[in-house]
Amino acid sequence: MQYNFKDIEEKWQRSWQEKGIFKADPRSGKPKFYCLEMFPYPSGKIHMGHVRNYTIADVTARFKAMRGFEVLHPMGFDAFGQPAENAAIKNNTKPSIWTYKCIDWMKIELKKMGFSYDWEREVSTCDDTYYRWNQWIFLKMFERGIAYKRSSSVNWCPSCRTTLANEEVIEGGCWRCHTAVEQKDLEQWFLKITGYKERLLDDLKQLKYWPGKVLTMQSNWIGKSRGVEIFFRLKDSDTVIPVFTTRADTIFGATYVVLAPEHPLVKKLIKGTSREDEVFRFIEKVSKESKVVRSSSDVKKEGVFTGVYAVNPVNNETIPVWIADYVLMEYGSGAIMAVPTHDQRDFLFAKEHGLPMRIVIQSPVCGPQSTEEMTEAYEDDGIQVNSGQFDGLPNQEAKNKIADWMEQTGIGKIVTHWRLRDWLISRQRYWGTPIPMIYCSKCGVVPVPYEDLPVKLPENAPFTGEGGSPLGKVDEFVKVNCPKCKTPARRETDTMATFFDSSWYFLRFCSPKFDEAPFEAKEASHWMPVDQYIGGIEHAILHLLYSRFFTKFFKDMGMLDFDEPFLRLLTQGMVLKDGEVMSKSRGNIVDPDSIISKYGADTLRLFILFAAPPETELEWDDRGIEGSFKFLNRVWRIQDNLKDKADETVARVLHKTIKKVGEDIENFKFNTAIAGLMELVNAIYQSGADKEIFSKLILMLCPFVPHFAEELWELMGNKGSACVQPWPEFDPALLIEENVTVIIQVNGKLRSKVIVPAETGEEVLKSLVLSDEKLKPWLQGKPVKSVIVVPNKLVNIVV
């Protein structure tokens, strides 16, 4: 006999909704708990990744509610983005229609899972009641100089036909379609996230409850590195080439200088020289190479000599200036001093082109003594040689001394370099937030007045999937009068990157219907920061960095009084099938819906929590899910065999379980929490349970399998919803064991066990153990050297 999950789940989902059980009330007087998961893109179907993410969050939210917290647990949709445009073209419909349909389907599936969302707070970023606040925020940023427009070489995906942020370029390819990214000069809108770089880096220290991995990734992305900018003057000229290095200790070994092919000085240097043609041909060739090709490490480093010489400022040596593809304009000053002996890239390049080299750091014990011996650069620490007054110093010490000396003498300047670039947010796309700007031939760039927001997306834009923004083709959108001088002007036709939308949605959930600002300060200060944020590791950099940036911006605006939006972060592992990520192309997708109809949502929830700890990858197992279903049926049958009064042994197990499960949930060890519940059930099958014990088991099951627990709770004749009951308390007195099993070892090997009353004294134990018959064969004829006693645990006899 199996329990009827279908009716039960529908029944309780209806009941929760009717009673409004998951409404978050800021005036309840209880301590607040904001539980948030990364909201989904509405593709139409939820996948196992969503199920896992949201189940982990749901257990947390439900548990906290039972623990007496007023829980805010909202859900919404990150609804702008390119897939909607592609789907609209494919199905000959509109992105809005397609998106809202997907949202409806997805909501049905989320509701079927029994998640405890406060649906009254739902937001969709494609709704103008939401995106008008994107525009509002943008205008505020514009007023403060944080949003600005400039022409720049930008990352361009030829397949998506749009620009990409640096953060969206993965290994030189588009993060979405992996097409090789090209460089293109365009007028684009940027957000000055670099203005926040120090705070974004420093405040990582506040995030004590974030995974270390994420902190490292953010820190690397911001990429602070300290070094020296050294000024190389050109021979017989006043022109100076600043060069950035983190290895000032190698300056005496700099035997040539290299500029990036895009370096602005290049043209000036070679104009009219005999090498002009050759150099230009090289630059031309490099510019045609995609980033992927150029950054692949196995490609041979290429370059040309400019015919120009520079002077090494520390020893006045004349050294050649080259141009090479291995120097990047985006990093440092776009120029390097090359030290072939102590940098592998310089070493390979120097070998290839027969450039000179000189050792300036030597290991006191081993390593190459002459450049002829060298087969690779010596990049380890050592002692300075050939370095003038710095000879004999350990190089790490010399690094600082040389830097200081350079600053004093004006040879160089100690600088801090950052990897973080400003955030490019313009997208030549339709399905996004229109950037609220107007171009007037008289007044220039004019912001749309606040009272004219939102700038709504026109419904009738043409989608061809071809280049250029579709908005540019809608006359009634583009043509507008200038807000200042009232003469005909034109609107900005780019839209915002969707990461803009998701950078503040957690604030909107605090007051989703507020219509005077993006969020109501009072509500935000009540609910924020998010106490627990849960989502995929794939957002470790972009989304989290941008959200942190926005939060700091709002703080500077006086709209918030804290620095960091997310107190605790949990990144859940992926769901795999046969060792691989579930994906359409692999054809190994397990559809949550099919599992729900076969076993019910509770079984799916239970399995996905039990099969692995939240942070590790989870291998989907069809047989495992049967096991979870079997367990629920096993619990279900307990109600038919209840005793009037259960044994104390079961009561003891119960209280131990209450303690364990509570602690495990707090620590996100759901798999062992469930294992503990299974042990309790096994104990009940051995010795029987009474109504009280069974009811407490039901309450502990409630966060995991809420529908199932509600039904049993009701069948046991209890009043009120199970999920609003307080979490059961354990009796510490029942946790104290009367008897303990003490392990007896001889030379560290288990030889016997003895059951003794708890807290038996050392001496008693010793004599008891030494008279143990079982130990005779091990002790015979051997003198006892020592006896180690760990009370209540073990005795180890050393012979």
Place this chain on the structure above:
RNA sequence: GCGGAGGUGGCGGAAUUGGCAGACGCGCAGGUCUCAGAAGCCUGUGCCGCGAGGUAUGAGGGUUCAACUCCCUCCCUCCGCACCA
């Protein structure tokens, strides 16, 4: 290359932080019930060995009465970043 995480039965995974390795589940084997099967329920299940016992947490070494846990050397897997000067 740099940074991070990890390696435990046939499988997913436990181990209160140095104290019974393998909890819990899957799988497998046997039993019970049944005309029979399914479902239940019960028992067993790291490996070698009939047994006493031996042996085992990627490999090797060390510290310790005692090591999955701490230290050293090496191997492998996964993830992130990457001509970053």
